[in-house]
Every structure is written in C-alpha cells, then in structure tokens.
Amino acid sequence: MSSSTAVPYSVFLGFVHKNIPPIGFPVTVTHVTGAFWGLVALWTATDFYGADLLVTVLAMIYPAWMSYKAEKSGEYPTQWIAYWIIFAVLYLFEFLSFLVTSIPIYLTFKMALLLWCMFPCESNGAVVLYNGILKPALSALDGFVNSIKAPVVEFPKDD
Numbered sequence: 001m002s003s004s005t006a007v008p009y010s011v012f013l014g015f016v017h018k019n020i021p022p023i024g025f026p027v028t029v030t031h032v033t034g035a036f037w038g039l040v041a042l043w044t045a046t047d048f049y050g051a052d053l054l055v056t057v058l059a060m061i062y063p064a065w066m067s068y069k070a071e072k073s074g075e076y077p078t079q080w081i082a083y084w085i086i087f088a089v090l091y092l093f094e095f096l097s098f099l100v101t102s103i104p105i106y107l108t109f110k111m112a113l114l115l116w117c118m119f120p121c122e123s124n125g126a127v128v129l130y131n132g133i134l135k136p137a138l139s140a141l142d143g144f145v146n147s148i149k150a151p152v153v154e155f156p157k158d159d
Contacts, residue, residue, distance in 0.1 A: 044107040055107050059087065059114040066118075082130035083117050089134065090114075 067080045116125035
C-alpha cells in the first residue's frame with residue numbers, strides 16, 4: 001500500500017504526541033499508540049457503554065473509505081472485497097446470539113480480527129482468511145447453490 005494510507009493515523013498520533021505534557025521520561029509514538037489501543041481493548045473487553053458502537057465504527061469507516069477510493073481510481077484490490085465478505089460472515093455469525101454471548105471478550109476478538117483484516121499490507125488478515133478458509137468453502141457452496149437454482153414453482157405458460 002502507499003504511504004498515504006497511513007496519513008490520517010499519523011496526523012492523529014502527531015497531534016496527541018505533541019500535546020502530552022512532560023512526565024519525566026520521553027513519550028514516544030509507540031507509547032501513545034499502545035495506550036490508545038490498550039484503552040480500546042479494555043473498553044471492548046469490559047463491554048462498557050458504547051463498545052459495540054465503537055467496534056462497528058472502527059470496522060466500517062476506514063474500509064468503506066478505502067473501498068470508495070479504490071472504486072474511484074478504478075482498482076479493485078482483493079483486500080477490500082475479501083474484507084467485506086469476512087465482515088458479512090461475522091455479521092451473520094452474530095445472529096447466533098447464544099454463541100456470541102458465550103465467547104468471553106468477543107468484541108475484543110472481533111475488533112482485533114477486523115483490524116488485522118484491514119491492515120494495509122499485501123498478506124493481511126482479509127487475504128489470508130479469504131484465500132485459506134472462505135474461498136474454498138464458498139467454492140464448495142457454489143456448486144450446491146447452482147444445483148438448486150432452478151425455480152421452485154413453474155407457472156403455466158400462456159399459449
């Protein structure tokens with residue numbers, strides 16, 4: 001990916017890093033990044049107020065923007081197509097609420113998985129999960145779907 005994909009995050013880190021008062025030891029961008037993601041992980045792990053909204057916003061805003069930019073430039077990178085398929089599978093999985101509620105810190109795992117899937121590199125989570133798990137499963141399912149694609153009810157033709 002290009003270096004322009006990291007610009008908004010870099011601007012955020014630069015703003016936070018410059019506005020931290022001196023505390024006796026040098027605070028680096030790594031400290032700020034770790035503190036930010038640590039607080040987000042704690043927020044989602046405790047399922048505090050608005051944690052589901054936070055995960056949903058994090059999981060939709062950046063990928064939607066990057067998908068828009070890819071479509072606008074005429075490119076269709078497999079990362080974003082694979083990301084949205086994984087997002088749809090997770091969304092469908094969440095309808096099984098008895099399973100979701102039995103998984104401890106589900107929101108934290110979901111957030112970490114989706115952040116890994118949107119990470120801007122060649123072999124990120126979306127590409128790895130799609131090519132390794134979802135693509136073979138969807139290929140197997142494709143034959144089944146095509147076999148039942150015939151109309152269930154045939155209406156008589158008007159002669």
